[in-house]
Amino acid sequence: MEKEIILPKVLSRSFLHSFSTRSLRTNRLLERVLAFTFLAPSLLLFSIFLFYPLIKSVYLSMYLTDPRGRVAQYVGLRNFTDLLTSELFYKSITVTLSFILMTIPTGIALALLLAALVQNKGRGMFLFRFIFSLPMAISVGTGSIIWMILYHPTLGVLNYSLTLMNIAPIHWLTDPKWALISISLMTVWMNLGFQFIVLLSGMQSVPEDIYDSAKIDGAGSFRTFFKLTLPLITPSLFFVGVVSMIGAFQSFGQINILTKGGPMNSTNVMVFNIYQDAFVNFRFGVGSAQALILFFIILILTLIQFKFLEKKVHYQ
Structure with a gap:
């Protein structure tokens, strides 16, 4: 009788264990199906606008194309070797790096x-915050037109201000010495709103108790800023640095509107050089x-930033 009683208990336990295992696997499968269902629209968009163009670029980079973009001849890595021996390509890299060094810092x-x-919550600070963040709401095209008027050699406000100080007018967009500086000034202003909002939000997230303790210890404003504020907002600084570097490499609109890569290729950054080769000269393989190459340069520099600069970031 005891064996007959024990046997059904063992069978029932094994049945419940197998049933719970199956139900757990079923739940995991359902969760995965549900996750992929929600991710499907994003994956579809990424596939159309990111993965497919990337694969197509790899394919076209090994071919010569006709003016309609149709594949004409397989050349292997010749497009890359031609670029690496092209003086214009190295000139575009130099201009791009100079542009980054002038804009990001x-x-x-x-x-x-x-x-x-x-940062302080005083009277009128809301108005200044609104003014400083305004460039974020202005498109690249609109901002370029505004600065084109400012840079006008005879009617521009900048040259008019220089004449009032008895300084000779500057050919901002037509002088090779000033063209890249002019584009950089406009780009700094255009990106200022986004950078200002991110850094201000980082400062406002610092607890007030830390500043109160610094005041009690007798720390001045400059010492508090450099010893407390800057270390505590390093996550925001790191984020702004990475995003700004990627954005600087991709700058195109203001250069296309203001200088067209000139004069004398002084503003011919890599993205504009790609545009010239692919959509003006119809050299889609070279483009x-x-x-x-630009993708790998951005990838390597971003990895370097994460490798070395992230170590100095203090997360709360």
């Missing part, structure tokens, strides 16, 4: 200064090869 430093000035 200047823009972040200016945004940091403005954010520090309006695709340049796009892939």
